[in-house]
């Protein structure tokens with residue numbers, strides 16, 4: 049069966065976006081993995097599925113799959129592309145939409161300058177919410193945890209944006225051990241659902257550089273929820289102001305958070321690369 053899709057990117061974090069409103073889509077884990085392969089398939093960091101929501105107060109349901117085929121809770125760069133997609137495909141005429149994910153509702157808004165702003169919801173910090181198996185019984189949530197990785201202690205901040213993040217401050221992101229330490233922390237036994245690993249360099253109280261070794265996707269050119277988590281961690285550590293420019297290898301994001309139980313706001317680009325059609329085999333289908 050033929051499946052229509054759109055290839056999109058947010059700061060080089062790239063996606064296969066599928067309209068599950070006008071197509072009935074059923075994809076196995078293996079098929080998602082094959083589609084995500086950059087040599088034998090289409091190639092993407094994540095696959096984003098757009099579906100109707102049964103709730104009257106929600107415009108769409110948003111499902112996210114890493115390129116290993118696993119479904120996850122949230123994707124920030126993907127949220128901006130989601131909003132651009134539903135507008136350009138005329139699935140909604142609204143400038144601001146309510147989108148339900150596995151871990152809460154987010155509110156993307158199309159800006160006049162072509163960027164997209166997203167209310168990414170309220171960050172969570174308690175080990176249980178990450179989930180993170182802390183060393184001691186924690187009172188509430190600690191800003192910095194020590195994590196032992198092969199006998200070396202790393203000072204990490206844990207933040208959930210719906211998906212789990214472990215953020216550390218480094219002197220120079222370009223010299224950071226992203227490829228070696230990233231997978232060790234991603235798969236650390238104290239993260240029962242694994243974790244996205246952020247390496248943040250503080251340039252000033254208003255600017256950071258960031259690299260993220262993403263759970264199940266490896267290092268990406270940018271990570272939207274990773275940028276939110278890094279800024280929240282930096283503010284909680286007393287290192288950053290409430291509005292921060294985040295410089296990634298794929299480009300820049302603006303992240304704002306007023307603290308406590310306020311939502312995190314993310315603003316950045318969302319770009320359509322091409323539309324395509326692919327033939328699905330076997331029990332996969334798109335009607």
Ligand SMILES: N[C@H](CCC[C@H](N)C(=O)O)C(=O)O
Nearest residue numbers: 123124125211262263272273
């Ligand atoms: N790898 C992430 C999902 C994609 C997040 C990232 N692409 C973003 O822009 O937030 C996870 O397993 O939680």
